[in-house]
Amino acid sequence: MKRYLLILLLSTIFSLSAEIRSLWVLPWNITSPSQIDQVIEDAIAANQTELLVEVRYRSDALYRPNRKGDRFFNPEPRSYILKDPSFDPLEYTIYAAKNKNLKVQAWVIVFNATPTAREYVAINHIYNNHPEWITHDKDGRQMRSSEQFGYFIDPGIPEVQEYLLDVFSDIVYGYPELDGLHLDYIRYPSSAWGYHPISVNRYQESIREGELLSWNQWRTQQVTEFVEKCYQRIKSINPKMLLTAAVFSNINDARTAYAQDWYDWLNKGIIDRIYPMAYHLDYENFRNQLASMKNEHKDDKLVIGLRAWDAKGKSLMPLDSPSYNVSHINKRIALIREGGFAGIALFSYDGIIKNQALTSLTNLAFPALEQIPEPTVEELAEIPLSPDASVSIVAGSYVIQLSVPSEGRWNIEILNLFNDVLHDKQRVFNTGLNELYWSGETKEGTKIPPGTYILKVYREEAPISYYVPLHLGEL
Numbered sequence: 361m362k363r364y365l366l367i368l369l370l371s372t373i374f375s376l377s378a379e380i381r382s383l384w385v386l387p388w389n390i391t392s393p394s395q396i397d398q399v400i401e402d403a404i405a406a407n408q409t410e411l412l413v414e415v416r417y418r419s420d421a422l423y424r425p426n427r428k429g430d431r432f433f434n435p436e437p438r439s440y441i442l443k444d445p446s447f448d449p450l451e452y453t454i455y456a457a458k459n460k461n462l463k464v465q466a467w468v469i470v471f472n473a474t475p476t477a478r479e480y481v482a483i484n485h486i487y488n489n490h491p492e493w494i495t496h497d498k499d500g501r502q503m504r505s506s507e508q509f510g511y512f513i514d515p516g517i518p519e520v521q522e523y524l525l526d527v528f529s530d531i532v533y534g535y536p537e538l539d540g541l542h543l544d545y546i547r548y549p550s551s552a553w554g555y556h557p558i559s560v561n562r563y564q565e566s567i568r569e570g571e572l573l574s575w576n577q578w579r580t581q582q583v584t585e586f587v588e589k590c591y592q593r594i595k596s597i598n599p600k601m602l603l604t605a606a607v608f609s610n611i612n613d614a615r616t617a618y619a620q621d622w623y624d625w626l627n628k629g630i631i632d633r634i635y636p637m638a639y640h641l642d643y644e645n646f647r648n649q650l651a652s653m654k655n656e657h658k659d660d661k662l663v664i665g666l667r668a669w670d671a672k673g674k675s676l677m678p679l680d681s682p683s684y685n686v687s688h689i690n691k692r693i694a695l696i697r698e699g700g701f702a703g704i705a706l707f708s709y710d711g712i713i714k715n716q717a718l719t720s721l722t723n724l725a726f727p728a729l730e731q732i733p734e735p736t737v738e739e740l741a742e743i744p745l746s747p748d749a750s751v752s753i754v755a756g757s758y759v760i761q762l763s764v765p766s767e768g769r770w771n772i773e774i775l776n777l778f779n780d781v782l783h784d785k786q787r788v789f790n791t792g793l794n795e796l797y798w799s800g801e802t803k804e805g806t807k808i809p810p811g812t813y814i815l816k817v818y819r820e821e822a823p824i825s826y827y828v829p830l831h832l833g834e835l
Contacts, residue, residue, distance in 0.1 A: 380663050380703025381726060382410040382635070384467065384606075386710050387417045387441045390449040396456060399709060404460050406718050407726040411457060412542050412635075412705065415450045416468035416527070417441060418475050418510060419486040423450035423466070427534035433523075434530035437485055454537050465540035465604060466531055470524060470586075472545040474510040481505050486513060493520050495548070496555045508549040515548065515582040515619075516559030525589055532597050540602030540632070541594060547583060547608075547618035554579050554619070579619035588630040602632040606665065609636035609649050626658050634658075635705050638692075639667040641684055646692060651778055654699050663703040664696045669711025676717040686717055690724040698779045749815055749828045756835055760796040764817065767791045773816040774798075774808070774830070782808060800835050810834040 383403055390396050390413060403411060415422040420439035427448075438445070450466060457464045473486040473494070481487050487494075495503050495514040505511050513520050532541055548554045563578045573581065591603050607622040608614040615621050625631040638649055653662055666689055674680045678687060693704055712718045749762045764770060767790050774783040782802045787794075800808050810833050818825035 380410055381408040382412055382663060382703065382705035383408055383709045384412045384705060384707045385414060386708055387414045387422050387439065389710055390422065390453060391442055392444065392447065393452055396449065396453050400456055400460055400462060402713060402718060403462060406722040407728050410463040410465065411453065412465050412467045413450065413453050414467040418469060419473045419484060423531060424448045424534065425530060431533055432526040432530040434527045436527060440480060440483065450535060454535060458537065463539040465542040465602065466535065466538055467542040467544060468528060468531070469544050470546045471512050471515055472509055473513045474505055476505050476510050487511060493517055495553045497552050498555045500555065503553060512549045512553065514554060514556040514559055515586060516554060516562060516579070517556060521586050521589065525593055528590060529593050529597060532594050532601055536598055538601060540604050543605040546587065546605050547620040548579060551617045576616065576619060580615065580621050583619050584621060584624055587625050588628065591630040604633040604635060605631055606635045606637055609638040611652065623656060626661055633661055633663060633702065635663045635665045637665040637707065647695060647778060650695060650699055659700045660702050662701050663705050664701050665705045665707055666692055668706040669708060675715030676712060677715050677720060680715060686721040686724060689721055693725045695779065749830060751830060751832060753833060753835060758798045758800055758832060760798065761793060762796055763793050764789045764791065768819055771818050771820065772796065775814040775816055807835065808832065
C-alpha cells in the first residue's frame with residue numbers, strides 16, 4: 361500500500377508540470393502582427409501552454425489556402441475579418457509562438473457555415489456556391505441564419521463531408537508545423553434539424569437495407585463517421601498532428617440534441633483530445649458534470665473548457681462581475697486539478713483579458729511551470745513515505761490507525777470522491793503509529809454511509825499533502 365501512496369504523492373508533484381493550459385483566441389484578435397504578439401505576450405505572462413487560434417470562422421480563411429499546392433481542393437476565400445491582403449495570421453502565430461514554446465492548434469468551425477449578419481451572409485462562400493447544402497427541419501423547410509448562429513450545412517450529405525475533409529486536409533498539409541487541428545461546431549444545430557431530403561432518403565435506404573437505427577442514431581453516425589474520416593486523413597498526412605474537438609460537456613445533451621457522442625469518439629480512438637465546454641454558471645452543475653466525466657476514466661484525454669467571459673461584456677474582476685469572476689474560475693480550476701484531468705482551457709482570450717483579469721487569475725491559479733522541477737532519482741529517495749492507515753470498528757466508532765512520518769500538529773480531513781470535506785479536525789501526532797477515533801458523524805451531523813473515501817493528512821507548514829484511500833464499513 362505504501363508504494364501506491366508514494367505513486368499518488370509523486371503524481372501530485374508532477375501534475376502541474378504536465379498540465380495543458382489553453383486559450384481560445386477569436387479571429388478578431390489575430391488580424392495583425394501586433395495583435396498576435398500581444399496574445400502571445402499575454403499567454404506567456406499567464407503561464408499558458410497552448411493557443412487554439414480560430415482560423416476558419418464561417419467557411420473563410422484566416423490562413424493561406426493551398427499554401428503548399430493544390431493537393432486538396434480548398435476554394436474558400438480570405439476572411440472579411442482581415443484587412444491586410446498579404447498577412448497570414450496562422451503562419452505568423454505558429455512561428456511567433458514556437459519561439460516561446462507555445463503550442464498552436466488551428467481552430468476550425470465545421471458545420472456552422474455562415475455568420476448571422478445579412479451583409480456577411482451575402483458574401484459567404486457556402487451560401488453563394490452551395491445553398492443546396494443548408495439543412496432542413498422535419499417539415500422540409502430550409503434553415504434560416506437567424507435560427508441559430510448562422511446557416512448550418514447538413515452532415516448527412518456526402519458531398520458536405522468530402523468538401524470539409526479536403527478543406528481541413530489542406531490546412532494540415534499546408535502548415536505541417538501545427539500541433540493540431542481543433543474542431544468546433546462538429547454537430548447538428550439542434551434535434552430539430554438534419555432533415556435535408558438527401559439525409560432523409562439515405563436514412564430510409566439504410567432502414568430498407570436492414571439497419572436497425574433510430575433517426576437520432578443515424579444522425580449521430582454521420583457526425584462520428586466524419587470525425588473518423590478526418591482523423592484517418594490527418595494522420596495519413598501528418599501522423600504527429602493532433603485531432604481535437606470542442607464539445608458540449610453534458611453528454612446527454614450532446615447525444616440527444618446535437619448527435620455529438622464524443623465518448624464514442626474516445627472509445628473508438630478517433631480523436632486525440634476532447635475539450636468539453638463546461639460553461640454553466642451553477643457550480644453544482646459544473647461539479648456534477650466533472651463527476652460524470654470522471655466516471656468514464658478518460659481523464660488524460662479531457663481538457664476542461666471554462667467560461668471566461670461576461671455576458672454583458674464586463675471584465676471578470678470581482679468588482680466588475682460579482683456573480684461570476686476570476687475567483688469562481690479559480691475554484692473550478694482547483695476541482696479540475698483534483699480530478700486529475702489533462703488541463704484547462706479558457707473561452708476566451710478576449711473575455712478574460714479585460715481589466716487585467718487574466719493577470720489576476722494567473723496569480724490565483726497558474727504558477728509558472730518552470731517552478732515545479734521534476735525531482736532527480738536521488739531527490740526521490742529522500743521523499744518520506746506517505747502515511748499508512750487502517751480502519752477498524754470499536755464500540756460503534758471508527759478507529760483509524762495512522763502512521764505519520766514526523767511529530768507535530770496534523771490536519772485530518774475525510775473526503776468523498778467528489779473531494780467534499782465531510783469531516784475535519786486537528787491532532788498532535790507522534791512519529792509512527794497513532795490512533796484516531798471518529799464517530800462517523802459528518803460536519804452536517806449525519807452518519808457517513810459505508811463506502812470508499814479519501815483520508816487527507818497534511819501540515820500547514822509543509823507543502824505536501826497525503827491522500828490515503830479509506831474503506832469504511834457500516835457502523
